[in-house]
Amino acid sequence: MSLTLDDVHKVARLARLAVSAEEAQLAQSQLTNIFGLIAEMQAVDTQGVAPMSHAQDVTQRLREDKITETNQRELLLSLAPQVEKGLYLVPQVIE
Amino acid sequence: MFNSSLQQLAAALHSKKISSIELTQLFLDRIAALNPKLNAYITVNPELSLAQARAADVRIAAGKAVALTGIPIAQKDIFCAQGWRTTCGSKMLHNFIAPYDAHVISQFNQAGAINLGKTNMDEFAMGSSNETSYFGPVKNPWDDSKVPGGSSGGTAAAVAARLCAAATGTDTGGSIRQPAALCGISGLKPTYGVVSRYGMIAFASSLDQAGPMARSAEDLALLLNVMAGYDERDSTSLPRATEDYARDLGKSLAGLRIGLPKEFFAQGLSNEVAQAVEAAIAEYKKLGATVVDISLPNSRLSIPVYYVLAPAEASSNLSRFDGVRYGYRAPEYGNLADMYEKSRAQGFGAEVKRRIMIGTYVLSHGYYDAYYLQAQKIRQLIAQDFVEAFQHCDVIMGPTTPTTAFNLGEKGDDPVQMYLSDIYTIAVNLAGLPGMSIPAGFGSNNMPIGLQIIGNYFDEAHMLNVAHQYQQVTDWHSQVPQGI
Numbered sequence: 001m002s003l004t005l006d007d008v009h010k011v012a013r014l015a016r017l018a019v020s021a022e023e024a025q026l027a028q029s030q031l032t033n034i035f036g037l038i039a040e041m042q043a044v045d046t047q048g049v050a051p052m053s054h055a056q057d058v059t060q061r062l063r064e065d066k067i068t069e070t071n072q073r074e075l076l077l078s079l080a081p082q083v084e085k086g087l088y089l090v091p092q093v094i095e
Numbered sequence: 096m097f098n099s100s101l102q103q104l105a106a107a108l109h110s111k112k113i114s115s116i117e118l119t120q121l122f123l124d125r126i127a128a129l130n131p132k133l134n135a136y137i138t139v140n141p142e143l144s145l146a147q148a149r150a151a152d153v154r155i156a157a158g159k160a161v162a163l164t165g166i167p168i169a170q171k172d173i174f175c176a177q178g179w180r181t182t183c184g185s186k187m188l189h190n191f192i193a194p195y196d197a198h199v200i201s202q203f204n205q206a207g208a209i210n211l212g213k214t215n216m217d218e219f220a221m222g223s224s225n226e227t228s229y230f231g232p233v234k235n236p237w238d239d240s241k242v243p244g245g246s247s248g249g250t251a252a253a254v255a256a257r258l259c260a261a262a263t264g265t266d267t268g269g270s271i272r273q274p275a276a277l278c279g280i281s282g283l284k285p286t287y288g289v290v291s292r293y294g295m296i297a298f299a300s301s302l303d304q305a306g307p308m309a310r311s312a313e314d315l316a317l318l319l320n321v322m323a324g325y326d327e328r329d330s331t332s333l334p335r336a337t338e339d340y341a342r343d344l345g346k347s348l349a350g351l352r353i354g355l356p357k358e359f360f361a362q363g364l365s366n367e368v369a370q371a372v373e374a375a376i377a378e379y380k381k382l383g384a385t386v387v388d389i390s391l392p393n394s395r396l397s398i399p400v401y402y403v404l405a406p407a408e409a410s411s412n413l414s415r416f417d418g419v420r421y422g423y424r425a426p427e428y429g430n431l432a433d434m435y436e437k438s439r440a441q442g443f444g445a446e447v448k449r450r451i452m453i454g455t456y457v458l459s460h461g462y463y464d465a466y467y468l469q470a471q472k473i474r475q476l477i478a479q480d481f482v483e484a485f486q487h488c489d490v491i492m493g494p495t496t497p498t499t500a501f502n503l504g505e506k507g508d509d510p511v512q513m514y515l516s517d518i519y520t521i522a523v524n525l526a527g528l529p530g531m532s533i534p535a536g537f538g539s540n541n542m543p544i545g546l547q548i549i550g551n552y553f554d555e556a557h558m559l560n561v562a563h564q565y566q567q568v569t570d571w572h573s574q575v576p577q578g579i
Contacts, residue, residue, distance in 0.1 A: 008452070015410060015455040016417075016432070017448055018440035027452060033511050034402060034453060041399040042465070044473055051471030052478060054301050055287040055527015060330055075194050081424035088419050091431045 002032045097257040101314045108165045115165030119148040122167045135252040138180045139212035147209045164207030169259035172213035175294040176200045183296045184218040184228040187442035197294025198326045206321045215249030218444045220298045227446040236576040241500035244274030251278035261309035267302045269520025272532040276495035276545020279534045282308040287527035288333035291326030299408035302524045312562035316341035343560040349383030354488030356391045365498045371536035371544040387488045391480040397522040403470035410454025478526040495532040495545035534571035
């Protein structure tokens with residue numbers, strides 16, 4: 001399978017990654033090689049095999065609906081690139 | 096002192112031969128002298144380390160010490176440690192100060208161990224050579240023109256160069272075992288679910304598992320005693336009774352059945368690694384073990400399956416890095432989408448972006464069944480191979496890596512060549528089994544060779560016994576790199 005430049009740009013946009021024309025060219029050839037490695041998988045007969053998502057056959061646990069986290073608003077906000085009046089600052093979304 | 100085992104260090108601390116402050120300072124001085132050359136640590140913070148050492152000395156004086164109290168342990172920079180810069184080897188987190196402790200970190204803190212610093216790693220644990228780190232590659236202490244392996248390469252180099260008493264790593268596709276092999280140390284990836292992933296920055300959640308890296312199996316057991324345990328904050332942490340992983344170290348290996356998978360000794364394995372592994376097996380026979388030929392017919396598919404599943408999970412996990420709540424934000428941008436795209440493009444390195452794109456592609460509309468679902472089905476077949484194999488043997492042995500450490504820069508331009516270096520380790524993660532690597536000799540260029548030991552689910556204590564008995568009759572694990 002070989003990826004087109006359009007495929008690369010589409011995937012980059014879905015992944016929210018800006019790519020330059022030069023980077024897209026390189027990514028096209030490298031990703032094509034990697035999918036060449038992955039292609040071996042396609043020929044395997046997996047009819048009737050149950051997909052395995054986890055090593056241990058466990059189900060999600062339920063817990064009591066009670067508050068376990070403490071309020072760390074100031075500490076957590078201090079990690080953000082831009083805050084104002086206790087809020088995360090991002091470019092305007094709604095006019 | 097820096098060549099001592101953890102038990103010897105504990106004895107020296109308890110008998111007041113040395114204080115934890117003195118011991119911690121000794122290692123900090125070694126780091127100051129040797130780290131500029133090796134680049135094994137991303138962050139050291141003597142103030143924080145020495146404060147812990149001071150508290151440990153008080154605890155020891157009060158007679159309340161446990162096995163690791165006062166002992167300096169290095170932490171892979173993937174574990175959040177409150178107040179410590181925690182970068183995961185990425186520009187994205189180059190200035191991130193963790194606001195809380197990972198479960199592994201809090202377990203070490205409760206034991207009174209000293210956090211000696213944060214070790215270098217491939218960016219977001221994606222790499223097999225430590226060359227994808229934003230903070231520069233780590234050098235192999237045995238030869239500084241060689242890679243230390245990855246992704247826990249900083250930890251492996253730090254342990255090999257005696258820049259810590261012992262350390263932690265994480266293993267998603269071989270990231271504990273491969274660098275342990277290439278740096279001549281011992282490393283253990285436990286059964287999936289034994290060590291909590293809480294506060295361990297996620298790469299591929301269904302495969303990621305933390306484990307100890309040290310100079311001997313005995314040291315690994317003492318570390319795992321601290322690291323393992325149920326934690327309700329990790330939804331895949333397994334509720335199990337507490338174990339003493341050192342309990343069986345001294346047991347005889349008479350009657351041990353070692354399975355040798357023919358696929359691990361086929362084309363691609365270098366002669367010198369094959370010879371070292373065969374010599375180790377011969378040593379095990381002298382200890383009373385017998386050998387069984389086994390087959391893992393689907394193991395050849397583990398690399399393609401891994402490079403669908405791990406990037407798929409990574410693309411999802413790494414979507415949290417958006418330049419809003421924490422981490423890197425681009426200096427210039429237009430609208431919100433542009434801010435996301437530029438921050439992520441500038442904050443992530445090339446390998447991480449490649450894997451995010453692979454993962455995004457295989458999960459995108461129209462490709463899910465052909466890639467993701469097919470990979471999950473083959474994962475089942477790979478796991479079943481091991482179930483079948485363990486009907487006939489107690490442990491599986493083989494090489495950890497096809498060759499000894501390769502040159503820095505050698506595989507840098509070719510991701511596929513880099514991916515193939517994990518051929519013997521990945522299947523273990525897919526199956527969720529415990530695996531370890533211990534030193535088993537040297538190649539012609541005097542670079543270390545690792546023996547891989549794969550156990551059945553929850554068989555860590557037995558594997559440590561198997562490794563420890565070998566280390567009683569060989570001295571590969573106590574060799575020290577020249578100039579160290």
